[in-house]
Amino acid sequence: MPFVTDIKSRSNPKVLWACGLSEKKKRDSEGLFRFEGIKLFLEAMREKLDIVAVFASEKAMETYASELCYFDGEIYKVADAVYEKLTEENAPQGVLTIAKKPLPVCGCTGLTMILDGVADPGNVGTVIRCADAFGAERVLLGGGCADAFGQKTVRAAMGSLFRVPTERAPLPEKIKELRAEGYKVYAAMLDKTSVRADEIEKGGKLAFVVGNEGHGISSEVRNRCDGSVIIPMRENGAESLNAAVAASVFMWEHKRI
Known part of the structure; x- marks a missing residue:
């Protein structure tokens, strides 16, 4: 089960941190990237990506409760108005995932x-x-x-x-x-x-x-x-x-x- 922390403020440090990862320079320096949507969240879980944090709107916490419950890390439950600051989507589902970038592989021999x-x-x-x-x-x-x-x-x-x-x-x-x-x-x-x-x-x-x-x-x-x-x-x-x-x-x- 995830550990849930409520966030009500758009100026919360965690919110500002997640917004900062929209910039390539920040992604490169921290080795992290962000993506939105419940489908990509579930794909990341299946592929065992190293997920650092999940931000979910109050509405998404209700809508996707059965999917989010499988995540054993930290979920930041944010007010819908706060998620508006986080999102880059026109029609967001209210789920933002932060994960570590996969490392390049060595020893490729194919296409x-x-x-x-x-x-x-x-x-x-x-x-x-x-x-x-x-x-x-x-x-x-x-x-x-x-x-x-x-x-x-x-x-x-x-x-x-x-x-x-x-x-x-x-x-x-x-x-x-x-x-x-x-x-x-x-x-x-x-x-x-x-x-x-x-x-x-x-x-x-x-x-x-x-x-x-x-x-x-x-x-x-x-x-x-x-x-x-x-x-x-x-x-x-x-x-x-x-x-x-x-x-x-x-x-x-x-x-x-």
């Missing part, structure tokens, strides 16, 4: 997705969700990418962030490391030497780099890759795909064989 400059949190979250669906072992985020632990990204990932390791790294150096470990790294871009996604040998240590839709992959990152890859599309159709869609096609193609 890796790499994002370069993908700034939209919805796209980053969707890639993480698809990595979970198609069995990619991790998602690497380079410069200019949205924070994997920002609330919009977490929401778009739909709980997959709790299962798929992510890591932010300088991509030129990281790709050099991957190639030294035996990875074949392909940049998603069109040039004279590009191969089709369905022509790449499947299995083993393979990584795809996807850039943002407007600027593509930086030249510094491209130059570190083994080659380039394209998704074949019909003539006179769309010239490009959304970054999350393109990444999903690469992962599906890898899983298909």
Whole structure:
């Protein structure tokens, strides 16, 4: 059973602390992140995330009593007006969870997705969700990418962030490391030497780099890759795909064989 503490003031230190975690700098310094909704709370419980605290509105404490009772940590029961200060959602369910960030994993040997400059949190979250669906072992985020632990990204990932390791790294150096470990790294871009996604040998240590839709992959990152890859599309159709869609096609193609 949880230990419940009542909070009535919007200026309570715990409330201010939770609000502060909306900022990436604060999340990074404390190694914590926040997310809202009863479904994500239950997903976090199932995946055994290290949950530090839960804030629940008075209404949510009644509505989700049977779900919240399984949490054996501290729940801050806050007045509905206080939860309005905490929330980042337009239609909040009244449950805010604070958890420790999962640590990056070592020793990966399978499919890796790499994002370069993908700034939209919805796209980053969707890639993480698809990595979970198609069995990619991790998602690497380079410069200019949205924070994997920002609330919009977490929401778009739909709980997959709790299962798929992510890591932010300088991509030129990281790709050099991957190639030294035996990875074949392909940049998603069109040039004279590009191969089709369905022509790449499947299995083993393979990584795809996807850039943002407007600027593509930086030249510094491209130059570190083994080659380039394209998704074949019909003539006179769309010239490009959304970054999350393109990444999903690469992962599906890898899983298909």
